[in-house]
Amino acid sequence: MARAGSLDLPWRESSHDDGGGGDTDEPDMARDRPRFRAIFISDIHLGTPGCQAGPLLDFLKEHDSETLYLIGDIIDGWQLRRRWFWPQSHNDVVQKLLRRARKGCHVVFVPGNHDEFARGFLNHNFGGIDVVEDSVHVTADGRRLWITHGDHFDGVIQHAKWLAYVGDHAYETVLKLNRHFNSLRARLGLPYWSLSAYLKHKVKKAVNYVSDFESAVAAEARRRGYDGVVCGHIHHAEIRTIDGMLYCNDGDWVESRSALVEHHDGRLELIFWQAGDGAQWVRQAQAAETV
Numbered sequence: 001m002a003r004a005g006s007l008d009l010p011w012r013e014s015s016h017d018d019g020g021g022g023d024t025d026e027p028d029m030a031r032d033r034p035r036f037r038a039i040f041i042s043d044i045h046l047g048t049p050g051c052q053a054g055p056l057l058d059f060l061k062e063h064d065s066e067t068l069y070l071i072g073d074i075i076d077g078w079q080l081r082r083r084w085f086w087p088q089s090h091n092d093v094v095q096k097l098l099r100r101a102r103k104g105c106h107v108v109f110v111p112g113n114h115d116e117f118a119r120g121f122l123n124h125n126f127g128g129i130d131v132v133e134d135s136v137h138v139t140a141d142g143r144r145l146w147i148t149h150g151d152h153f154d155g156v157i158q159h160a161k162w163l164a165y166v167g168d169h170a171y172e173t174v175l176k177l178n179r180h181f182n183s184l185r186a187r188l189g190l191p192y193w194s195l196s197a198y199l200k201h202k203v204k205k206a207v208n209y210v211s212d213f214e215s216a217v218a219a220e221a222r223r224r225g226y227d228g229v230v231c232g233h234i235h236h237a238e239i240r241t242i243d244g245m246l247y248c249n250d251g252d253w254v255e256s257r258s259a260l261v262e263h264h265d266g267r268l269e270l271i272f273w274q275a276g277d278g279a280q281w282v283r284q285a286q287a288a289e290t291v
């Protein structure tokens, strides 16, 4: 894992106090040049126990930008309707975003499917945050990127998504179960049936789902005449080129703790905010995927 400082980035020495009160922890855009030209984050899922609000607050403290895109599923209205879950740290995230907008950062919120309630307030500005259906970001080197959450490109097989997370260990367990299952079938005089082959087929479909999603989003970006697209939704951070179209997914703050950033020269990079030694959180940039 890369350690903080191991990357050649102009890293600000932060002595800001993040006590929660006042505006002291937010850099003043009029005074200090933000570290990044733009930051793109999505799928925070505030209002769910899975939301990693603490690491996100820490990330935001260490990363500022001229523009901040919130690309959907920021607040999980679906979960909140079922069960109210709103700890102080989730409040702190909202406060921090509002404070950032107040201090001169252009904050753009593109609602997703889990915060579709916000789609009722499109083209309004709340506390300095612009709420829009989708947006266009022009990079420093002139590339026009379409900003959309991505849920409109969900295929019918979205319910198989969990299978993408089935790991080797689970697979081993399945194989073991399969042996017991079939010895039982044999005793009952039934023919062999491969549970593992069935599940492997399902997993393959889940993997296909991710690539189908990516291709569909990239194809629509091309149809609309953009040079690329930045989306979220599938919680799978990635920068890659699909048939000549730049596809960026900024990941999520439930599992991967990832963000897409644009440097002042237009370079795009994924940053993973990983647990370091002790209580430290550190950057792990995907240098190989820098475009």
Ligand SMILES: [Mn+2]
Binding pocket: 072, 073, 112, 113, 114, 149, 151, 232, 233, 234
């Ligand atoms: Mn979504």
